[in-house]
Amino acid sequence: MGNSSSALPIKTVFKLSSPLPSWPPGEGFAKGTIDLGELEVCQITSFNKVWSATKGGPDNLGATFYEPEPVPEGFHLLGFYCQPNNKPLFGWALAAKETTNNGSSSVLTQPIDYTLIWSSTSRNIKGDGNGYLWLPTPPEGYKAAGIVVTNTPQKPSLDKVRCVRSDLTEPCEDETWVWGQKKEPSSDEANGFDVYSLRPTNRGMESPGVRIGTFTVRNGGSSTSAVTSTLACLKNGNPNKYSSMPNLEQVEALFRAYSPLIYFHPDEKFLPSSVNWYFDNGALLYRKGEELTQPVGIKIEHDGSNLPVGGANDGSFWLDLPVDKDAKEKVKKGDLSSAQVYLHPKPMLGSTFTDIGIWLFFPFNGPARAKVGPLDIPLGKIGEHIGDWEHLTLRVSNFNGELWLLYFSQHSKGQWVEASELEFGGGNKPVAYASLNGHALYRKPGTVMQGVGELGIRNDAAKSKFVMDTEKGFSVVAGEYLGSAIVEPTWLNYLRKWGPRIVYDSADELEKIQNALPGNVKLPSEILGEDGPTGPKLKRSWSGDEVI
Numbered sequence: 224m225g226n227s228s229s230a231l232p233i234k235t236v237f238k239l240s241s242p243l244p245s246w247p248p249g250e251g252f253a254k255g256t257i258d259l260g261e262l263e264v265c266q267i268t269s270f271n272k273v274w275s276a277t278k279g280g281p282d283n284l285g286a287t288f289y290e291p292e293p294v295p296e297g298f299h300l301l302g303f304y305c306q307p308n309n310k311p312l313f314g315w316a317l318a319a320k321e322t323t324n325n326g327s328s329s330v331l332t333q334p335i336d337y338t339l340i341w342s343s344t345s346r347n348i349k350g351d352g353n354g355y356l357w358l359p360t361p362p363e364g365y366k367a368a369g370i371v372v373t374n375t376p377q378k379p380s381l382d383k384v385r386c387v388r389s390d391l392t393e394p395c396e397d398e399t400w401v402w403g404q405k406k407e408p409s410s411d412e413a414n415g416f417d418v419y420s421l422r423p424t425n426r427g428m429e430s431p432g433v434r435i436g437t438f439t440v441r442n443g444g445s446s447t448s449a450v451t452s453t454l455a456c457l458k459n460g461n462p463n464k465y466s467s468m469p470n471l472e473q474v475e476a477l478f479r480a481y482s483p484l485i486y487f488h489p490d491e492k493f494l495p496s497s498v499n500w501y502f503d504n505g506a507l508l509y510r511k512g513e514e515l516t517q518p519v520g521i522k523i524e525h526d527g528s529n530l531p532v533g534g535a536n537d538g539s540f541w542l543d544l545p546v547d548k549d550a551k552e553k554v555k556k557g558d559l560s561s562a563q564v565y566l567h568p569k570p571m572l573g574s575t576f577t578d579i580g581i582w583l584f585f586p587f588n589g590p591a592r593a594k595v596g597p598l599d600i601p602l603g604k605i606g607e608h609i610g611d612w613e614h615l616t617l618r619v620s621n622f623n624g625e626l627w628l629l630y631f632s633q634h635s636k637g638q639w640v641e642a643s644e645l646e647f648g649g650g651n652k653p654v655a656y657a658s659l660n661g662h663a664l665y666r667k668p669g670t671v672m673q674g675v676g677e678l679g680i681r682n683d684a685a686k687s688k689f690v691m692d693t694e695k696g697f698s699v700v701a702g703e704y705l706g707s708a709i710v711e712p713t714w715l716n717y718l719r720k721w722g723p724r725i726v727y728d729s730a731d732e733l734e735k736i737q738n739a740l741p742g743n744v745k746l747p748s749e750i751l752g753e754d755g756p757t758g759p760k761l762k763r764s765w766s767g768d769e770v771i
Contacts, residue, residue, distance in 0.1 A: 233287050237311035237643035241650045244480055246624050249473050251466040253624040257575055260460030261330045261391060264317045265298055266622040267291035273372045274354030279404055282309040286402035288354060288372040291316040299331055299385040302369010302437030305401050305418055313643035316436035331385040334359035337378050340450060341416060341440060358450060361386035366455035369437030392455035393432035397448055398422040401438060417441045423456040426768035433457035433573035459573030465704045467574050467621040474568045474699060478579060481617050481626045482694035484648040488659040489687035493587045494557035498714055499525055501586050504554050505545030511538060519546050527714030536757055540719040544609055555587040559689060563696040570704055577619045582759045585611035589660025592681045610721030610756050613662050615655055616769055629653050630769045633663040637769055640666045656684035721756050
């Protein structure tokens with residue numbers, strides 16, 4: 224959905240396909256502003272262009288710098304906004320106002336000066352006139368939260384932005400590359416200068432850091448930014464820190480509005496199922512040391528009520544497929560008609576956003592395929608494992624309930640994709656594609672290579688008749704901030720392995736695969752054995768931010 228070079232600077236503004244619904248009533252969710260304690264903030268999504276560069280940055284299409292406006296009465300800007308030109312305008316920046324005057328020092332104050340940290344005049348930058356970037360100088364005891372941009376060499380007005388009292392801030396770090404020559408050096412001589420978006424350094428369910436939507440810069444091609452160390456994010460200091468979070472009814476309404484459509488490859492043989500279907504169709508529980516007295520394992524109850532809960536992933540227990548050959552083959556194929564997604568809403572970025580984790584279960588993960596140059600090489604049983612958990616995550620603004628990002632899990636990492644770059648399959652339902660056999664999730668069809676030296680592992684995704692409309696089968700299985708409104712299923716607190724450890728150490732298996740590889744290409748050691756996967760609660764993203 225990105226713009227072509229003929230549309231530079233950005234001329235297209237992204238809007239979701241359908242208007243936002245009226246959300247069910249609640250406390251502070253989708254009220255337009257959020258109370259952070261001594262500060263109230265609002266999210267500004269309209270902008271006035273200040274300056275554009277037409278080269279450099281993602282796709283070498285430049286970037287545009289904006290002043291967020293209009294600013295509501297009583298609120299103040301904290302910094303300006305910037306985004307690449309290779310996609311429609313879709314962003315936000317916070318404005319803030321003080322909520323109390325308790326006689327102590329003001330929460331917000333004007334900078335005492337500005338420092339010019341970069342201008343286009345000393346470089347051969349192709350752009351819309353000239354641009355100047357100014358770093359506010361805060362008074363002692365305060366932190367600047369963003370950079371100001373002008374198209375003239377005169378310093379900005381001291382009234383343009385506000386600095387924030389230091390005790391109401393959190394440290395921040397570089398996030399996404401926005402513009403510069405970091406990846407694509409060219410002849411426009413913008414060497415060693417790059418722009419990044421900013422985010423809180425510490426992120427997770429309990430982390431109070433609030434993303435402001437501003438940006439930072441790096442000079443001299445360094446891997447860290449001296450400017451970033453002087454800037455800060457906000458902190459949610461509200462004693463009722465979850466007041467802006469959606470209640471259970473609102474979470475369910477959000478998911479119905481944004482429930483993804485998941486397409487599986489037309490050759491996919493190993494589809495998802497519900498956890499209960501897996502248990503009902505013969506999944507077995509094994510305990511270490513009982514191989515002689517209980518060689519076949521214990522049949523698991525429909526609701527998982529006889530699973531061991533709590534404890535630690537100490538290798539004492541694991542799940543496995545049925546022993547009977549026909550039953551095993553049936554379970555490995557899954558059952559799309561029974562498949563559900565399991566939702567875990569959690570606060571993120573100081574409760575200014577809600578992340579809704581969307582977990583789906585596959586009884587079996589199929590074998591991998593390698594690609595070396597023009598050769599496609601089946602890897603036999605390598606890559607197979609039992610009990611495969613995958614997930615997507617919706618990131619929704621608590622200011623208005625709008626979808627901003629969708630996370631696609633891809634093996635041990637993944638990718639955040641802005642709503643402006645998603646495919647939608649009707650209304651505001653984003654589309655995801657699960658890769659053949661491995662079930663990594665991608666935003667578009669095609670082949671993605673997972674490279675290891677000269678060897679790449681194929682991830683093939685395509686649209687087919689196998690599609691999961693997640694709205695038709697979902698349940699909210701956890702939500703710590705919701706308290707007693709959620710009763711977690713027993714299986715969610717089974718903290719051991721959902722499959723046995725598999726080690727492909729037979730000489731025949733390895734020799735067969737290795738002989739098919741050309742020259743000195745060797746299989747990476749990490750795909751020669753598959754540890755039994757753990758459930759959602761043991762993933763780092765359960766309480767933290769997603770891994771990218």
